[in-house]
Amino acid sequence: MKAKIVITPKKAVLDPQGKTVQTALEHMGYDGVKAVHVGKYLEIELEGDAESWRPKIDEACHKLLSNPVIEDYHFTIE
Amino acid sequence: MRFAVLQFPGSNCDQDCVHVLSNVLGQDADYLWHKEESIGDADAVVVPGGFSYGDYLRTGSIAQFSPVMNAVKAFANAGGLVIGICNGFQILCETGLLPGALVRNRSLQFRCETIYLKVPTTDSPFTSEVPEGKLLRVPIAHGEGCYFAADEALAKLRANDQIIFQYATETGELTDEANPNGSLLNIAGICNEGRNVCGMMPHPERASENVLGVDDGRLVFESMLRHLEAKTGVGQAVTAEA
Numbered sequence: 001m002k003a004k005i006v007i008t009p010k011k012a013v014l015d016p017q018g019k020t021v022q023t024a025l026e027h028m029g030y031d032g033v034k035a036v037h038v039g040k041y042l043e044i045e046l047e048g049d050a051e052s053w054r055p056k057i058d059e060a061c062h063k064l065l066s067n068p069v070i071e072d073y074h075f076t077i078e
Numbered sequence: 079m080r081f082a083v084l085q086f087p088g089s090n091c092d093q094d095c096v097h098v099l100s101n102v103l104g105q106d107a108d109y110l111w112h113k114e115e116s117i118g119d120a121d122a123v124v125v126p127g128g129f130s131y132g133d134y135l136r137t138g139s140i141a142q143f144s145p146v147m148n149a150v151k152a153f154a155n156a157g158g159l160v161i162g163i164c165n166g167f168q169i170l171c172e173t174g175l176l177p178g179a180l181v182r183n184r185s186l187q188f189r190c191e192t193i194y195l196k197v198p199t200t201d202s203p204f205t206s207e208v209p210e211g212k213l214l215r216v217p218i219a220h221g222e223g224c225y226f227a228a229d230e231a232l233a234k235l236r237a238n239d240q241i242i243f244q245y246a247t248e249t250g251e252l253t254d255e256a257n258p259n260g261s262l263l264n265i266a267g268i269c270n271e272g273r274n275v276c277g278m279m280p281h282p283e284r285a286s287e288n289v290l291g292v293d294d295g296r297l298v299f300e301s302m303l304r305h306l307e308a309k310t311g312v313g314q315a316v317t318a319e320a
Contacts, residue, residue: 008108009181012226012228012229013181013226014181014184014224014226014260015187016182016183016184016185016260017182017186020186026171064139064140064143065135067136067139067172067179068178069177069178069179069226069227069228070181070226
């Protein structure tokens with residue numbers, strides 16, 4: 001069982017990496033790229049019951065894995 | 079006065095801070111390993127620059143959970159003087175002792191240069207000795223120094239005069255060109271609402287001796303010293319004798 005966590009910069013935060021990747025994609029000829037956001041992906045291997053892990057992973061995301069001032073997160077446990 | 083200079087795995091400005099505090103300013107300065115659970119009898123704490131825990135996950139994110147940080151939080155919440163420089167600023171934001179966060183420089187480049195700092199208020203234990211209107215020349219060296227805070231937090235910083243250092247031109251103007259990292263409001267350093275905790279990206283400890291070309295950074299440490307002396311009465315005693 002794994003928790004799969006995706007962390008992305010909040011909309012209000014400058015994302016110069018995303019902007020640079022977007023420009024590169026445009027230079028490669030990919031038309032219609034509206035925006036790119038560069039974030040992080042974490043996989044945490046777990047044992048035990050998925051439902052009991054859910055609030056703990058949420059807490060860990062809030063306290064350590066993401067910074068709520070600048071980042072949003074969402075995760076699945078499967 | 080006794081300063082505790084924290085050391086995390088990856089700190090690299092700790093020795094510079096101890097050097098300036100002890101050899102230049104004649105104070106007691108001790109290294110304090112991050113696994114310690116007490117800051118002992120220190121009068122002030124310095125969270126130095128570097129790359130604590132290799133900047134893994136986010137700058138300062140792992141260091142906030144080092145045992146010593148619980149002691150630093152308790153010390154700060156009781157009114158103790160704490161300054162975080164560069165990575166130290168990032169750590170203090172992650173611990174929640176200071177509002178906001180520091181993100182990747184807008185240019186995506188690591189910026190290493192000497193800049194000018196405007197000091198918008200001398201009403202803080204970190205800027206009290208800066209002559210009114212004086213710009214400080216101090217080096218920066220960081221890749222993640224772009225200060226961000228949500229609108230509400232930013233408004234609060236302004237309302238309470240908590241912005242204590244801003245990137246400026248050599249004539250003191252706050253322009254985009256003078257802003258090396260994209261920080262909101264050209265913010266280079268702030269203090270907390272209680273004014274006893276400061277975080278700044280520039281390195282005053284690298285600019286505290288004339289032999290290094292500039293000693294404006296001394297004013298930051300001297301401000302802290304005057305504040306501590308006033309608090310303990312040591313300064314008055316010396317002045318009275320003189």
